[in-house]
Amino acid sequence: MPDKLALRINNLSKSYQTKSGTLQALDQISLDIPKGSFFGLLGPNGAGKTTMINIIASLVKKTSGSIIINGKDFDKYQTDLKYSLGIVPQELILDPFFTVYETLEIFASYYGIKKSQRKTLEIITALGLKEKAHNPPRSLSGGMRRRLLIAKALVHDPDIIILDEPTAGVDVELREKLWSYVTKLNKQGKTIILTTHYLEEAEELCDHIAIIDKGQIIANDKKVNLKKIFGKKKFIIEFTKLSPQITKILAKFGDISFNKNILTLEHKTNKLSYLDLIASLTKINVEILNITTKESEIEDIFKNLIYNNNSSLNNT
Numbered sequence: 597m598p599d600k601l602a603l604r605i606n607n608l609s610k611s612y613q614t615k616s617g618t619l620q621a622l623d624q625i626s627l628d629i630p631k632g633s634f635f636g637l638l639g640p641n642g643a644g645k646t647t648m649i650n651i652i653a654s655l656v657k658k659t660s661g662s663i664i665i666n667g668k669d670f671d672k673y674q675t676d677l678k679y680s681l682g683i684v685p686q687e688l689i690l691d692p693f694f695t696v697y698e699t700l701e702i703f704a705s706y707y708g709i710k711k712s713q714r715k716t717l718e719i720i721t722a723l724g725l726k727e728k729a730h731n732p733p734r735s736l737s738g739g740m741r742r743r744l745l746i747a748k749a750l751v752h753d754p755d756i757i758i759l760d761e762p763t764a765g766v767d768v769e770l771r772e773k774l775w776s777y778v779t780k781l782n783k784q785g786k787t788i789i790l791t792t793h794y795l796e797e798a799e800e801l802c803d804h805i806a807i808i809d810k811g812q813i814i815a816n817d818k819k820v821n822l823k824k825i826f827g828k829k830k831f832i833i834e835f836t837k838l839s840p841q842i843t844k845i846l847a848k849f850g851d852i853s854f855n856k857n858i859l860t861l862e863h864k865t866n867k868l869s870y871l872d873l874i875a876s877l878t879k880i881n882v883e884i885l886n887i888t889t890k891e892s893e894i895e896d897i898f899k900n901l902i903y904n905n906n907s908s909l910n911n912t
Contacts, residue, residue, distance in 0.1 A: 601664070602756050602787035603629040603652075608661035610647055610811075621647045623811040624661070629804075631666075631755075634779075634788045636802035636819075638795065638898055644811040645791045646686060649760050653683045666755065679707060682754035686761050688741050690733040696720065696744055697729045700751050707752035719747045722777040724770060739766035746774065750781075757781065758789045763797065775801060795895040805894065809902055819894065826901065827892035831861040831873060834886040845876050857885075 610622040622644045629635045639645050650656040652663060654674065663670040665677045691699060700716045720729050723743045733741055746762055757778070763771045779801065782788050792798055798805060799819075806816040815822060828850075835842065835857050842859065846852055849872075850863030861873075870889070877884065 600631055601628050602631040602633070602666060603627070603789070604664040605629075605648070606662045606664070608648065608651065608663065609659045610644075610651065610656065611659050620811050622651075622658075625808070625811070625813055627806055627813065627816065629787065629789060631787055632782070632785050633804050634782050634802050635790065636798040636805040636894075637789060637791045637808065638798055638805060638894075639791075639808035640902055643808045645808060646760055648808075649683065649685075649758055649791070652681070652758065653685070654678075679752060680755045682749035682752065682757045684746050684749045684757075684759045684762050686764065688738065688745065690741060690744060692732060692734045695730045695732055696725050696736075696747075699733065699744065700747055703748050704751040709752055714751070715753065716751065719750050722773065723747050724773050739770055742766050743770060743774075754786075756787045756789065760791050761793065762790070763792065763794060771797075795893075795898055799894040807898060807901055815897075815901055822894070822897055823892060826897045828862050828896070829892070830890040831863075832858065832888045832890065833861065833877075833884060834858045836883040836885060839882070841880055842877070842882055845880065846873075849873070849876075 605625055605627040608622055608625040609620070612619040612621060625644070625648060637645050637648075647656060651658045652670075665673075666680055668677060670677055694702060697716060697720065700719065701714070704714045704716060720726055723746060725740065725743050725747065728736060728740055733744060736744065742762065742765070746759070749757065749759075759778070762774065775797070778788055788801075790798065790802065802819055804818050805822055807814050815826065817825065838854060838857050838859060843852060843854070846859065846861050850861055852862075853860045870887075873887075
Protein backbone atom coordinates (compact mmCIF):
# COMPACT_ATOMS: atom_id res chain seq x y z
CA MET A 597 0.00 0.00 0.00
CA PRO A 598 2.70 2.62 0.84
CA ASP A 599 4.09 2.47 -2.71
CA LYS A 600 0.63 3.46 -3.97
CA LEU A 601 0.54 6.55 -1.79
CA ALA A 602 1.56 10.00 -2.91
CA LEU A 603 1.48 11.30 0.65
CA ARG A 604 1.29 9.59 4.03
CA ILE A 605 0.89 11.72 7.15
CA ASN A 606 1.41 9.94 10.47
CA ASN A 607 0.31 11.43 13.81
CA LEU A 608 1.17 14.95 12.72
CA SER A 609 0.86 17.50 15.52
CA LYS A 610 1.54 21.21 15.82
CA SER A 611 1.18 23.23 18.99
CA TYR A 612 1.88 26.86 19.78
CA GLN A 613 2.58 28.42 23.13
CA THR A 614 0.40 31.45 23.79
CA LYS A 615 -0.12 33.73 26.79
CA SER A 616 -3.23 31.77 27.72
CA GLY A 617 -1.61 28.34 27.32
CA THR A 618 -0.99 25.78 24.58
CA LEU A 619 -2.84 26.07 21.28
CA GLN A 620 -3.15 22.71 19.52
CA ALA A 621 -3.40 23.55 15.82
CA LEU A 622 -3.02 19.91 14.72
CA ASP A 623 -3.71 16.95 16.99
CA GLN A 624 -2.16 13.70 15.69
CA ILE A 625 -3.46 13.99 12.14
CA SER A 626 -3.07 10.85 10.02
CA LEU A 627 -3.93 10.75 6.32
CA ASP A 628 -3.15 8.45 3.40
CA ILE A 629 -3.48 10.18 0.03
CA PRO A 630 -3.37 7.74 -2.93
CA LYS A 631 -1.31 8.50 -6.00
CA GLY A 632 -3.41 9.97 -8.80
CA SER A 633 -6.29 10.91 -6.52
CA PHE A 634 -8.16 14.21 -6.41
CA PHE A 635 -8.20 14.66 -2.65
CA GLY A 636 -10.33 17.27 -0.90
CA LEU A 637 -9.32 18.58 2.52
CA LEU A 638 -12.29 20.44 3.95
CA GLY A 639 -12.83 22.30 7.19
CA PRO A 640 -13.97 25.61 8.67
CA ASN A 641 -11.63 28.55 9.22
CA GLY A 642 -9.02 27.71 11.83
CA ALA A 643 -9.49 23.95 11.48
CA GLY A 644 -5.80 23.31 10.72
CA LYS A 645 -5.81 22.89 6.92
CA THR A 646 -3.33 25.65 6.14
CA THR A 647 -1.10 24.69 9.09
CA MET A 648 -0.80 21.20 7.65
CA ILE A 649 0.00 22.53 4.19
CA ASN A 650 2.55 24.98 5.56
CA ILE A 651 4.30 22.11 7.35
CA ILE A 652 4.48 20.19 4.06
CA ALA A 653 5.80 23.36 2.39
CA SER A 654 8.49 23.68 5.12
CA LEU A 655 7.09 27.05 6.19
CA VAL A 656 6.08 25.78 9.63
CA LYS A 657 7.93 23.30 11.85
CA LYS A 658 5.88 20.39 13.08
CA THR A 659 5.80 19.50 16.77
CA SER A 660 5.72 15.76 16.13
CA GLY A 661 4.75 13.14 13.57
CA SER A 662 6.06 12.24 10.14
CA ILE A 663 5.39 12.99 6.48
CA ILE A 664 6.15 10.41 3.80
CA ILE A 665 6.12 11.58 0.17
CA ASN A 666 6.32 9.00 -2.61
CA GLY A 667 7.59 6.48 -0.05
CA LYS A 668 10.40 8.71 1.32
CA ASP A 669 10.66 10.43 4.69
CA PHE A 670 10.33 14.16 4.09
CA ASP A 671 12.68 14.98 6.99
CA LYS A 672 15.51 12.97 5.40
CA TYR A 673 14.94 13.78 1.73
CA GLN A 674 13.42 17.24 1.93
CA THR A 675 15.49 18.86 -0.85
CA ASP A 676 14.84 16.08 -3.36
CA LEU A 677 11.17 15.73 -2.49
CA LYS A 678 10.44 19.43 -3.00
CA TYR A 679 10.67 18.73 -6.74
CA SER A 680 7.65 16.46 -6.35
CA LEU A 681 5.53 19.23 -4.80
CA GLY A 682 3.75 22.18 -6.35
CA ILE A 683 2.10 24.24 -3.63
CA VAL A 684 -0.27 27.16 -4.17
CA PRO A 685 -0.54 29.15 -0.91
CA GLN A 686 -3.38 31.43 0.11
CA GLU A 687 -1.14 34.48 0.42
CA LEU A 688 -0.60 36.58 -2.71
CA ILE A 689 3.20 36.95 -2.53
CA LEU A 690 4.78 37.84 -5.88
CA ASP A 691 7.96 39.52 -7.10
CA PRO A 692 6.98 42.96 -8.52
CA PHE A 693 10.05 43.39 -10.73
CA PHE A 694 9.46 40.72 -13.39
CA THR A 695 6.70 40.15 -15.90
CA VAL A 696 4.39 37.15 -15.74
CA TYR A 697 6.44 35.31 -18.37
CA GLU A 698 9.77 36.21 -16.75
CA THR A 699 8.51 35.10 -13.34
CA LEU A 700 7.61 31.65 -14.61
CA GLU A 701 10.85 31.30 -16.56
CA ILE A 702 12.89 32.24 -13.49
CA PHE A 703 11.04 29.72 -11.33
CA ALA A 704 11.55 27.02 -13.95
CA SER A 705 15.27 27.78 -13.91
CA TYR A 706 15.31 27.49 -10.09
CA TYR A 707 14.16 23.90 -10.53
CA GLY A 708 16.75 23.24 -13.24
CA ILE A 709 14.18 22.80 -16.02
CA LYS A 710 15.86 23.04 -19.44
CA LYS A 711 14.41 25.66 -21.78
CA SER A 712 13.39 22.97 -24.26
CA GLN A 713 11.36 21.20 -21.56
CA ARG A 714 9.58 24.21 -20.08
CA LYS A 715 5.81 24.55 -20.37
CA THR A 716 5.63 28.28 -19.64
CA LEU A 717 3.45 29.22 -22.60
CA GLU A 718 1.16 26.21 -22.10
CA ILE A 719 0.59 27.13 -18.47
CA ILE A 720 0.09 30.83 -19.25
CA THR A 721 -2.50 30.00 -21.90
CA ALA A 722 -4.29 27.37 -19.80
CA LEU A 723 -4.71 29.81 -16.89
CA GLY A 724 -5.87 32.74 -19.03
CA LEU A 725 -2.70 34.82 -18.55
CA LYS A 726 -1.69 35.13 -22.20
CA GLU A 727 -2.80 38.75 -22.58
CA LYS A 728 -0.89 39.66 -19.41
CA ALA A 729 2.25 37.64 -20.18
CA HIS A 730 4.46 40.72 -20.44
CA ASN A 731 2.88 42.69 -17.58
CA PRO A 732 4.42 42.94 -14.10
CA PRO A 733 2.42 41.34 -11.23
CA ARG A 734 1.72 44.71 -9.59
CA SER A 735 -0.42 45.66 -12.61
CA LEU A 736 -2.58 42.54 -12.30
CA SER A 737 -5.94 42.24 -10.59
CA GLY A 738 -6.31 40.04 -7.51
CA GLY A 739 -7.74 37.23 -9.63
CA MET A 740 -4.89 37.46 -12.14
CA ARG A 741 -2.32 37.37 -9.34
CA ARG A 742 -4.00 34.24 -8.03
CA ARG A 743 -3.60 32.70 -11.49
CA LEU A 744 0.10 33.55 -11.47
CA LEU A 745 0.56 31.87 -8.08
CA ILE A 746 -0.99 28.73 -9.50
CA ALA A 747 1.20 28.94 -12.59
CA LYS A 748 4.35 29.21 -10.44
CA ALA A 749 3.46 25.98 -8.66
CA LEU A 750 3.20 24.12 -11.98
CA VAL A 751 6.39 25.18 -13.81
CA HIS A 752 8.45 22.17 -12.65
CA ASP A 753 5.76 19.62 -13.55
CA PRO A 754 5.30 18.29 -9.96
CA ASP A 755 3.73 14.91 -9.16
CA ILE A 756 1.71 16.34 -6.28
CA ILE A 757 -0.15 19.65 -6.59
CA ILE A 758 -1.50 21.22 -3.41
CA LEU A 759 -4.06 24.00 -3.90
CA ASP A 760 -4.91 26.00 -0.77
CA GLU A 761 -8.10 27.97 -1.53
CA PRO A 762 -7.02 28.55 -5.16
CA THR A 763 -10.29 30.17 -6.29
CA ALA A 764 -10.87 32.45 -3.30
CA GLY A 765 -12.10 35.79 -4.60
CA VAL A 766 -11.70 35.01 -8.30
CA ASP A 767 -14.23 35.07 -11.10
CA VAL A 768 -16.24 32.21 -12.52
CA GLU A 769 -14.28 32.21 -15.79
CA LEU A 770 -11.01 31.55 -13.98
CA ARG A 771 -12.55 28.76 -11.93
CA GLU A 772 -13.73 27.02 -15.07
CA LYS A 773 -10.34 27.39 -16.79
CA LEU A 774 -8.44 26.35 -13.69
CA TRP A 775 -10.53 23.26 -13.01
CA SER A 776 -10.44 22.25 -16.64
CA TYR A 777 -6.64 22.36 -16.59
CA VAL A 778 -6.25 20.75 -13.16
CA THR A 779 -8.67 17.96 -14.10
CA LYS A 780 -6.55 17.36 -17.21
CA LEU A 781 -3.43 17.12 -15.01
CA ASN A 782 -5.21 14.70 -12.68
CA LYS A 783 -6.17 12.47 -15.61
CA GLN A 784 -2.48 12.44 -16.56
CA GLY A 785 -1.72 10.91 -13.16
CA LYS A 786 -1.00 13.97 -11.02
CA THR A 787 -2.16 13.86 -7.41
CA ILE A 788 -4.27 16.91 -6.55
CA ILE A 789 -4.87 18.03 -2.96
CA LEU A 790 -7.46 20.78 -2.64
CA THR A 791 -8.67 22.90 0.24
CA THR A 792 -11.70 25.02 -0.52
CA HIS A 793 -14.64 26.73 1.11
CA TYR A 794 -16.59 26.30 -2.14
CA LEU A 795 -17.98 22.90 -1.24
CA GLU A 796 -19.61 22.48 -4.63
CA GLU A 797 -16.07 22.36 -6.06
CA ALA A 798 -15.18 19.46 -3.79
CA GLU A 799 -18.47 17.77 -4.70
CA GLU A 800 -17.72 17.97 -8.41
CA LEU A 801 -13.97 17.39 -8.49
CA CYS A 802 -12.81 15.23 -5.60
CA ASP A 803 -12.91 11.44 -5.45
CA HIS A 804 -11.69 11.31 -1.85
CA ILE A 805 -12.48 13.74 0.98
CA ALA A 806 -11.22 14.31 4.51
CA ILE A 807 -12.93 16.72 6.89
CA ILE A 808 -10.87 18.40 9.60
CA ASP A 809 -12.15 20.40 12.56
CA LYS A 810 -10.27 21.79 15.56
CA GLY A 811 -7.07 20.08 14.46
CA GLN A 812 -8.58 16.60 14.17
CA ILE A 813 -9.82 14.47 11.27
CA ILE A 814 -13.51 13.77 11.83
CA ALA A 815 -14.21 12.01 8.51
CA ASN A 816 -11.99 10.52 5.82
CA ASP A 817 -13.06 8.25 2.97
CA LYS A 818 -13.90 8.08 -0.70
CA LYS A 819 -16.61 10.57 -1.57
CA VAL A 820 -19.07 7.84 -2.49
CA ASN A 821 -18.47 6.09 0.86
CA LEU A 822 -18.93 9.30 2.85
CA LYS A 823 -22.33 9.70 1.24
CA LYS A 824 -23.27 6.13 2.16
CA ILE A 825 -22.08 6.49 5.76
CA PHE A 826 -23.18 10.02 6.60
CA GLY A 827 -25.59 10.92 3.84
CA LYS A 828 -29.34 11.21 4.01
CA LYS A 829 -31.93 10.99 1.29
CA LYS A 830 -34.86 13.33 1.02
CA PHE A 831 -38.25 12.35 -0.36
CA ILE A 832 -40.28 15.38 -1.41
CA ILE A 833 -43.91 14.31 -1.74
CA GLU A 834 -46.79 16.44 -2.96
CA PHE A 835 -50.27 15.32 -1.88
CA THR A 836 -53.69 16.59 -2.86
CA LYS A 837 -54.24 17.07 0.86
CA LEU A 838 -52.06 16.51 3.92
CA SER A 839 -53.55 14.77 6.94
CA PRO A 840 -52.32 13.86 10.44
CA GLN A 841 -52.50 10.22 9.39
CA ILE A 842 -49.92 10.78 6.63
CA THR A 843 -47.48 12.55 8.90
CA LYS A 844 -47.89 9.89 11.59
CA ILE A 845 -47.06 7.06 9.19
CA LEU A 846 -44.06 8.80 7.63
CA ALA A 847 -42.62 10.17 10.89
CA LYS A 848 -41.42 6.67 11.84
CA PHE A 849 -39.05 6.70 8.83
CA GLY A 850 -37.22 9.90 9.70
CA ASP A 851 -37.51 13.66 10.11
CA ILE A 852 -40.41 15.32 8.36
CA SER A 853 -41.31 18.88 7.51
CA PHE A 854 -44.08 20.27 5.35
CA ASN A 855 -45.14 23.33 3.44
CA LYS A 856 -48.82 23.43 2.45
CA ASN A 857 -49.44 20.09 0.73
CA ILE A 858 -45.74 19.24 0.21
CA LEU A 859 -44.08 16.96 2.76
CA THR A 860 -40.31 16.45 2.98
CA LEU A 861 -39.04 13.24 4.57
CA GLU A 862 -35.32 13.01 5.43
CA HIS A 863 -33.83 9.67 6.42
CA LYS A 864 -30.60 7.69 6.38
CA THR A 865 -29.96 6.50 2.82
CA ASN A 866 -29.86 2.80 3.69
CA LYS A 867 -33.04 2.70 5.82
CA LEU A 868 -35.85 3.24 3.37
CA SER A 869 -36.49 2.26 -0.23
CA TYR A 870 -38.84 3.91 -2.67
CA LEU A 871 -41.03 0.80 -2.64
CA ASP A 872 -41.29 0.82 1.17
CA LEU A 873 -42.50 4.39 1.06
CA ILE A 874 -45.13 3.73 -1.59
CA ALA A 875 -46.33 0.60 0.22
CA SER A 876 -46.84 2.54 3.45
CA LEU A 877 -48.79 5.31 1.74
CA THR A 878 -51.05 3.04 -0.31
CA LYS A 879 -52.38 1.48 2.91
CA ILE A 880 -54.16 4.70 3.79
CA ASN A 881 -55.46 5.39 0.28
CA VAL A 882 -54.01 8.87 -0.25
CA GLU A 883 -53.62 10.68 -3.55
CA ILE A 884 -50.01 11.51 -4.44
CA LEU A 885 -49.40 14.19 -7.08
CA ASN A 886 -45.61 13.95 -7.27
CA ILE A 887 -42.57 12.36 -5.60
CA THR A 888 -38.99 13.51 -6.08
CA THR A 889 -35.83 12.39 -4.32
CA LYS A 890 -32.68 14.26 -3.39
CA GLU A 891 -29.53 12.71 -1.92
CA SER A 892 -27.19 14.52 0.45
CA GLU A 893 -24.43 16.55 -1.11
CA ILE A 894 -20.99 16.99 0.43
CA GLU A 895 -22.10 20.39 1.72
CA ASP A 896 -24.92 18.78 3.72
CA ILE A 897 -22.59 16.15 5.18
CA PHE A 898 -19.95 18.78 5.98
CA LYS A 899 -22.41 20.99 7.85
CA ASN A 900 -23.86 18.08 9.82
CA LEU A 901 -20.44 16.74 10.83
CA ILE A 902 -19.02 20.13 11.80
CA TYR A 903 -22.14 21.04 13.77
CA ASN A 904 -22.23 17.69 15.58
CA ASN A 905 -18.49 17.84 16.30
CA ASN A 906 -18.77 21.31 17.79
CA SER A 907 -21.82 20.30 19.82
CA SER A 908 -20.05 17.29 21.31
CA LEU A 909 -17.00 19.40 22.17
CA ASN A 910 -19.16 22.05 23.81
CA ASN A 911 -20.89 19.41 25.93
CA THR A 912 -17.67 17.92 27.32
